[in-house]
Amino acid sequence: MTTIGLTSDARRDAGRPDGPTPDLGLGLGQRSRGRAVRNQLARIVMWTAFAIAMVPLAWILWSVISKGGAMLLDSHWWTNSQRGITNRVVGGGAVHAIQGTLIQGLVTAVIAVPIGVMTAIYLVEYGRGRLATAVSFMVDILTGIPSIVAALFIYALWVTTFGFQRVAFAVCLALVLLMIPVVVRSTEEMLKLVPNELREGAFALGVPKWKTLVRVVLPTAFSGIITGILLGLARVMGETAPLLILGPYTKNIATNLFGGLMPTLPTMINQDRTEVLQPAVDRVWGAAATLILLILILNIAGRLIGHFGRPKT
Amino acid sequence: MPSITGVSAVDELPKPEGRGPFLTDRVPAGTGRLGDRIFGGTATGAGLLVIAIVTLIAGFLLSQALPALAKDKVNFLTSTQWNVDGTPLQFGIANLLWVTVLSSVIAMLIAVPFGVGVALFITQYAPGWLSRTAATLVDLLAAVPSIVYGLWGLQVFGPHMSGIQDFLVSHLGWFPLFTPSGIGAASTILTVGVVLSIMVLPIITALSREVFAQTPVSNKDAALALGATRWEMIRTAVLPFGKPGVISASMLGLGRALGETVAVMIILSALADGSAWSWSMFNGGETFASKIANNAAEFDSPQKAGAFLAAGLVLFLLTFVVNSIARIVINRSKAFSE
Numbered sequence: 149m150t151t152i153g154l155t156s157d158a159r160r161d162a163g164r165p166d167g168p169t170p171d172l173g174l175g176l177g178q179r180s181r182g183r184a185v186r187n188q189l190a191r192i193v194m195w196t197a198f199a200i201a202m203v204p205l206a207w208i209l210w211s212v213i214s215k216g217g218a219m220l221l222d223s224h225w226w227t228n229s230q231r232g233i234t235n236r237v238v239g240g241g242a243v244h245a246i247q248g249t250l251i252q253g254l255v256t257a258v259i260a261v262p263i264g265v266m267t268a269i270y271l272v273e274y275g276r277g278r279l280a281t282a283v284s285f286m287v288d289i290l291t292g293i294p295s296i297v298a299a300l301f302i303y304a305l306w307v308t309t310f311g312f313q314r315v316a317f318a319v320c321l322a323l324v325l326l327m328i329p330v331v332v333r334s335t336e337e338m339l340k341l342v343p344n345e346l347r348e349g350a351f352a353l354g355v356p357k358w359k360t361l362v363r364v365v366l367p368t369a370f371s372g373i374i375t376g377i378l379l380g381l382a383r384v385m386g387e388t389a390p391l392l393i394l395g396p397y398t399k400n401i402a403t404n405l406f407g408g409l410m411p412t413l414p415t416m417i418n419q420d421r422t423e424v425l426q427p428a429v430d431r432v433w434g435a436a437a438t439l440i441l442l443i444l445i446l447n448i449a450g451r452l453i454g455h456f457g458r459p460k461t
Numbered sequence: 462m463p464s465i466t467g468v469s470a471v472d473e474l475p476k477p478e479g480r481g482p483f484l485t486d487r488v489p490a491g492t493g494r495l496g497d498r499i500f501g502g503t504a505t506g507a508g509l510l511v512i513a514i515v516t517l518i519a520g521f522l523l524s525q526a527l528p529a530l531a532k533d534k535v536n537f538l539t540s541t542q543w544n545v546d547g548t549p550l551q552f553g554i555a556n557l558l559w560v561t562v563l564s565s566v567i568a569m570l571i572a573v574p575f576g577v578g579v580a581l582f583i584t585q586y587a588p589g590w591l592s593r594t595a596a597t598l599v600d601l602l603a604a605v606p607s608i609v610y611g612l613w614g615l616q617v618f619g620p621h622m623s624g625i626q627d628f629l630v631s632h633l634g635w636f637p638l639f640t641p642s643g644i645g646a647a648s649t650i651l652t653v654g655v656v657l658s659i660m661v662l663p664i665i666t667a668l669s670r671e672v673f674a675q676t677p678v679s680n681k682d683a684a685l686a687l688g689a690t691r692w693e694m695i696r697t698a699v700l701p702f703g704k705p706g707v708i709s710a711s712m713l714g715l716g717r718a719l720g721e722t723v724a725v726m727i728i729l730s731a732l733a734d735g736s737a738w739s740w741s742m743f744n745g746g747e748t749f750a751s752k753i754a755n756n757a758a759e760f761d762s763p764q765k766a767g768a769f770l771a772a773g774l775v776l777f778l779l780t781f782v783v784n785s786i787a788r789i790v791i792n793r794s795k796a797f798s799e
Contacts, residue, residue, distance in 0.1 A: 270507055389607075
C-alpha cells in the first residue's frame with residue numbers, strides 16, 4: 149500500500165513541485181495566492197500535529213526513565229523480591245513481579261495461541277456462509293470488550309459460580325479472552341497474504357488439504373504469526389484491570405498458578421502508587437520502567453521478525 | 462503488519478481465489494481424508510469456541526446482574542446513589558454514565574482531529590524515510606501500559622492542567638461544564654479526557670492511515686492533473702475516500718476510551734457517596750470501569766458483586782454498540798467500493 153502512495157508522491161515531486169506553478173501564458177497554471185497559502189498552512193498543521201503527538205511519548209518515556217531507570221541498573225533489582233522490605237527501606241528487587249508477569253503471559257499465550265490460530269485458519273481456509281460471518285463478528289466483539297468486563301466475566305465464572313479462590317490461573321483466563329482476538333486478526337492477515345499458487349501447487353501434487361496447510365501455508369506465514377503473537381503478548385502483559393479483580397499482590401516470589409497470590413509488575417505498581425515515601429516511590433517507577441522495557445522488547449522483537457521474515461510474494 | 466486496532470487494510474483483500482475457500486472436497490484426497498476431517502474439525506471447533514465465549518460473557522453478566530437489579534429499590538438508570546452494603550439495595554448509574562461519556566467525548570474531541578492529522582502526515586506529507594518511523598513511533602503510544610499512563614497522568618502531567626483549568630473557570634465559569642468544584646487539577650474529568658485522548662490516538666491513527674494509503678492513485682493523480690494543490694488533492698480525493706475509515710476508527714477509539722479502567726481509576730478522584738450532582742468537567746467522579754476496579758476488593762457477597770456486574774453489563778452493551786457501529790461502517794464502505 150505504501151509503495152503506491154510513494155510512487156504517486158515521487159511523481160508529483162518530480163513534475164509538480166509545491167512551489168509556484170510555471171505560468172503557461174494561459175493564466176490556467178497560475179495558482180491564486182489564497183490557495184497557495186492554504187496549502188502551506190495545511191502542511192504546517194500536519195507537521196505540527198505529528199510533532200505534538202510525539203510530545204506525550206517522549207514525555208512519558210522521559211518520566212519513567214528519569215524516575216525509575218536507576219533502579220534497573222542495580223543488580224539486586226533483577227535478583228531479589230520485596231520480601232521483608234518496608235516502604236521506608238531502600239532495597240529489594242522486582243524479580244517476584246517480573247517472574248509473575250512472565251509466567252502469566254506464557255500461560256496465557258499457551259492457551260490463547262492455539263485457539264486464535266485455529267480460528268484464523270477456520271476463517272481463511274474453511275469458513276463460509278453464516279457460521280463464518282458469525283465467528284468473524286464475535287471476534288470483532290471480543291476485540292472491543294474492555295479488559296474490566298473480561299475480568300468480571302471470569303470472576304462471575306470462577307469465583308461466583310465455581311466457588312474457587314482468586315488465583316493466577318483465573319487472571320490468565322481473563323487475559324486469554326483479550327489475547328485471542330489479537331492473534332486471530334493478525335494470523336488471518338498473514339494467511340491471506342500467502343500466495344494462492346502455493347496452495348494450488350500442493351493440491352495439484354495431490355497433497356491433502358490439512359497437510360497443505362500444516363506444511364506449506366503455515367510455514368510461509370510463520371513469521372507473521374509470531375509477530376502477531378508477540379504483539380498480543382505485549383498487550384496482555386501490560387493489562388492491569390484483570391489483576392485488580394483476580395490477582396492480588398504479594399511481596400514474595402510465587403510460582404503456583406492454582407493457589408496463593410502471584411505478584412506481577414502492574415500490581416506492584418498499583419500497590420504503592422499512593423505512597424509518598426521515597427524508597428517506595430522509586431520502586432513504583434522502577435517497576436513501571438521494567439514493565440515498559442519488557443513490552444518494548446516484545447514489540448521490537450515482533451516487528452523485527454515481521455520485517456525480516458515476510459512471506460516472499 | 463498486524464495493526465494494533467485489529468482491523469486492517471488486508472481485511473479488504475479478497476479471500477484466496479476471490480470466491481471463498483477451496484472446494485477440496487471434490488479433490489480425491491486419498492490418505493488425507495481422516496486428517497482433513499480432524500484438522501478441519503479442530504478449526505471449526507475453535508471458531509465455535511469463540512462464539513461460545515462471547516455468548517457466555519453476555520449470558521453470565523446478565524444472569525448475575527439480574528437478581529441484584531430486581532432487588533434494586535431505585536431507578537437503575539436515573540439514580541445517582543450507590544448503596545450496595547445495606548439491605549435496601551439502592552444503586553443507579555446516572556453519575557457513572559455521565560462521567561464515562563463526558564471523559565470519552567473530551568478524549569474524542571482531541572484525539573480525532575489529531576489522529577487524522579497525524580495519519581495524513583504519515584501518508585501524504587512525511588518524506589519516505591520518516592513515514593515508517595513516524596508510524597512506528599505513534600504505534601509505540603499504544604504499547605505503553607495503561608497503568609503507566611495513569612501514573613504519569615496523575616503525578617507528572619496532571620499538575621500542568623491547572624493553568625487551563627484556571628483560565629476556563631475564570632472566563633467560562635458561568636457555564637455548567639466549567640464550574641469550579643475544588644478538585645485538584647490533576648484529578649479532574651478533563652485531565653482524564655486528555656490522557657484518554659493520548660491513549661486512543663494510536664488506534665485512530667493506525668486505521669486512518671491505512672485507509673488514506675489506499676486512496677486510488679488515479680483519484681489523486683486526477684486531482685493533481687486538474688491543478689489542485691496538495692491540500693486540495695487531500696480534501697477532494699483522500700478525505701472523501703477515507704471518511705468511512707475515519708468514522709470507524711473513531712468508533713473503535715471511543716470504545717477503547719469508554720472501557721479504559723486503570724488509567725481512569727488512578728487519575729480521577731472518586732467522590733464521597735451522596736455528593737451533589739455536577740455537570741462540571743473539573744469535578745471528580747467515577748466511570749463504569751473505574752467504579753468496578755475501585756471496589757474490586759469488596760465483591761464479597763453475590764448481591765454486591767451483582768450490582769457491579771450490572772454496571773459491567775452496561776459498559777459491555779455500550780462498547781458493543783459502539784464497536785458494532787464501527788464494523789457496520791467498515792463493511793458498508795467495503796460493499797460500496799467493490
